[in-house]
Amino acid sequence: MTVSEVLNRPSFRPHALVASVLALAASSVLASGTPELNRWYVMESKTSAVALIDGRLQNDFHRHIYGDGLLAEDSQARLTLDGRSAEARNSVAAGRIGSFSGAFQALDPDATISLAHGYSMISFSAFLSNAAPVTLDLHLTGSLQTLGDRAATGVDPSRAVVAAYGLGSPSDVNEGGYQRLFANIGIDPNLEGEALLNQLAHWPTTAQRNLQTVGVQTNSLNRSAEVDQHFSVTADSTRYDCPAGVVSPLCGSYYLQFHLFLFTAAENGGVADFSHSLAIDAIRVAEGTSLSFDPGQALPVITTPVPEPGRAALLGLGLLAIGGLKWRRSMRKQER
Structure with missing residues (x-):
């Protein structure tokens, strides 16, 4: 069995994850029942684990979609053979996802492939009363090591990899906004097999408002390598207008989504430990926005003050006064 065949098995399809992100819309959520306004819900969660040594394979895959608030089960895969072992573990919680991959390879340049990889993902959705952006503060921590003594190039290199992203719905979500975000950084969400693995292994570190x-x-x-990185991602709202004849409290509300994804891989002596590693530190909302999370899934919600019109006007006048004062002083100096 080739690496390409392993990657194309149903248990490991992160490109399909991205494709599902592109296809998700408010109607898919409504089909499962009407959610409350101003409350975040877990829309989907997945874990996947694959372990491979030579032709032997073990995999584990779990998925849970919007419904009763449950999350996907942890996935685990582990193999041992001739002094080598390959292990992947992945987990998901309301405010955190984790992924571990280890391929403990004997120091033998002629040994054949040992490989472990997996991913965790979680998606949130909400219908809000106001058209206000929401921001997630995220924190990624973990470590990468390569223990083997094999060549770094060739068909079977030793390496350890982490790839992660936080994705918030853009304002042009209905006009191909998700595709544009990935295209901006040269990512193709439709790759498969070894091309997909190579893309994840060379995943970029980039910053956009929504990705x-x-x-x-x-x-x-x-x-x-040690990874300890804080970053933030924002979801912008899209107005949800019900079809003709449909009456719902969601008509005229504003729909937002967040998607978190964490992938690790290890080959021939590599270890990528991000077991509890992509965490939500806080959800930031504009002042006046009401927002809560699914019952039992507590996450910190921080209100960001918005300047009051009166104060903003006074601030503007103050800046104008300072500018005028500096201008008058400069004119006096010129007259002298």
């Missing part, structure tokens, strides 16, 4: 990505890898030349 933040982090990508790090080690190999037998650069053997270790």
